[in-house]
Amino acid sequence: MTDKIYNVLFLCTGNSARSIIAEALLNRAGKGRFRAYSAGSQPKGEVHPYTLDLLRSLNYDISDARSKSWVEFSADGAPQMDFVFTVCDSAAAESCPIWPGHPITAHWGVPDPAAAEGSESEKRLAFADAHRMLGNRVNAFVSLPLASLDRLTTEGRVREIGRSLSEAG
Template identity: 70%
Template sequence: MAADIYNVLFLCTGNSARSIIAEAILNREGMGRFKAYSAGSHPKDAVHPYTLDLLDGLNFDTSFARSKSWEEFTAPDAPVMDFVFTVCDQAAAEACPVWPGQPMSAHWGVPDPAAAEGNEAFRRLAFSDTFRMLNNRISIFTSLPLSSLDSLSLQKHLDEIGQKTDHANPSEPA
């Protein structure tokens, strides 16, 4: 993993919210060290409009955003991935896609904001929470000294990032 730029793929089921948000965050926060992509095992017809509203409101470029199948990244001319992170929510019995090959991988499960129920404000809050959780994890990831970590240490760090319990609980103080 001696690349100057690390390719990172975020996978989820629908590729309409979580993985798109993660792609946007890493492409901005990765400061040229990372190139992020996203895909889904069963992509939706379009990116969720609340995803686009949230990212646009935070001044992210959303011109890249489209819901696509992970099969696009299995083609012979596709970029070789250094990291693959699944962001689907196994706790909600959601099936996570499995990536073939040997990239470093970890599960960074986040509840699906597109599945949130309630009034519009509550559903939009779910997207904001997803952004916050992924932003926290990606910030930790981009701070890792990748070139100085051996594979086992790096894998341990990646797994620990995914186990962060950073879900907001409105009944507890921040």
């Protein structure tokens, strides 16, 4: 069971910032134990340029970064998800597709950096803050001993990650 690669889908409404950042974070921090994906309920169709700038500056592989619909992951032939995490409040409130395999779900809400106002440096800081908050959650998640936890315990732990780190960020 320790050789299992867990598929994780991060959902947001626009799939242009938070979910893309979370995908990049988990693909790096997961060290091959996880395969992260991202999608949106109403995808913007392009990744926010500040998202790409931030990830590029931190040496993430952004070659596969694209804004896409969650329909792509509920279609026949899509990877079966083990976990589905919403990272924005509006996506958490929407009716999600029925995911094959009944993945464990949790809400890890983070403020939308694309909605930040102010100077360019203040806007870019909002993207860095989102990266930091999501990074804290991803790091807590990858340190869970998933192979030794039952489903109920795992559900509780991933939901607690979203709750306990929401204020501390």
